Amino acid sequence: MACLVLRAVGLRRVAVEDPGYSDWVAVDKAGLQRVPIPVDEHGIDVDQLIATGAEGALITPSHQFPIGGVLSASRRQRLVRWLAQHDGYVLEDDYDAEFRYDQAPVGALQGLAADRVIYAGTASKTLAPALRIGWLVVPPELVRPMDAELRRWKEGSPRIEQDALAHLLQTGAYDRHLRKMRRIYRGRRKHLLDCLAAELPELEIEGMAAGLHVTLRLPFELTRADETQIVSGLRERGLATEGLGRYSQTAEGPRRLFVGYGRITDSAIASSVRLLAKAVRAAQRHEVGP
Ligand SMILES: Cc1ncc(COP(=O)(O)O)c(C=O)c1O
Structure with a gap:
């Protein structure tokens, strides 16, 4: 959905991490062209990303998948500046931030640029991939196109499972489960x-x-x-x-x-x-x- 929306608002070329999450069907189907950018222990190489002239990026800043680095503070700042200057968008795939074992997780990139970052979370790691439940926090400008896209998804999202997850959240059982x-x-x-x-x-x-x-x-x-x-x-x-x-x-x-x-x-x-x-x-x- 996020890829379709990015295409709908005019993006054509998006940077992706290399190596990175390899489920590219959604990106390709949306008509976005992928621009692979190398990663190291500090996450995606933001200078290279900027140099390619890509208009957006799909990244895992909190825990780069699969290498495992965290996007450094200086790279975050450069990325946020670039996003503001070029009206770019980033999809922040925050797929496993719930599981940090040595220290508190870094804050989401979305918190630094709420108008330029689509934040994506998932229950796939915390509960089960088969649930197919995730969530997006969307920049204000993209709420309308995202809503329109959501309406086109005739099959919708699983309702009973969403209610069950809401129950876990409301009762504190989800937090207890995460701690355990x-x-x-x-x-x-x-x-x-x-x-x-x-x-x-x-x-x-x-x-x-x-x-x-x-x-x-x-x-x-x-x-x-x-x-x-x-x-x-x-x-x-x-x-x-x-x-x-x-x-x-x-x-x-x-x-x-x-x-x-x-x-x-x-x-x-x-x-x-x-x-x-x-x-x-x-x-x-x-x-x-x-
Ligand atoms: C990098 C990354 N993003 C996202 C996901 C979750 O995808 P989904 O929510 O579609 O199960 C995973 C799951 O393995 C992942 O490794």
């Missing part, structure tokens, strides 16, 4: 990192202590083909990981694996990490020959 899940995920994440440190000490862990996945930077010598081999080998053994290839529009940068811990049981972590270590070692041996 934060504690569980923090512990699970620590256990996962401990196992990784024991089995694969040479792998660098990237990104914030946040969300429901960790990013592992693979040893330098591993190629994209090795990354693919590791991911598919693990899949055959029932372990779902993703590689950078799934999220990157270019072949550049170090190889990476993304390991989700939202659904794994604590007791399965150690044996899963041992499988992961075996797969990485096998790929390394393949690289240097038998």
Whole structure:
């Protein structure tokens, strides 16, 4: 919906993070052209974004997906200035801000530029992706076009589930659930990192202590083909990981694996990490020959 509205108000080219969330159907269907911009540990490269002449951007400033950086204060300021000067728009995809384990989350970008940022939240990480419930905070100028777009969505949004979520919010049960899940995920994440440190000490862990996945930077010598081999080998053994290839529009940068811990049981972590270590070692041996 946000993409259709951005197209309707005249945007044509929008910057997207590379690597980034790769569900591009909505962007492409809206007729927006994607301009991939590199990211690092401080989020999207705002100078490059500005230099491309894009008219807007779809970004994850609080916890870059999938690398895990937070958009730095200086980049935020440059982005906000640029938005004001060029009447651009940003879609702020705040998909997992509820889960920060070491410190309080940074404030939303939307708070710095409420007239230029569409803020998007979701219940997919806090409750379940299958619920299909999310929410938008929309700049005043876009409320009308967004409302018009919403009316075109004949199937609407699930009503009973929305009422149930409202009930959870009103009774405080949602907050209690978040506090409980934060504690569980923090512990699970620590256990996962401990196992990784024991089995694969040479792998660098990237990104914030946040969300429901960790990013592992693979040893330098591993190629994209090795990354693919590791991911598919693990899949055959029932372990779902993703590689950078799934999220990157270019072949550049170090190889990476993304390991989700939202659904794994604590007791399965150690044996899963041992499988992961075996797969990485096998790929390394393949690289240097038998
Ligand atoms: C970067 C990012 N944005 C958004 C979402 C949520 O999408 P949806 O609300 O459509 O389930 C996810 C879920 O995995 C995500 O990783």
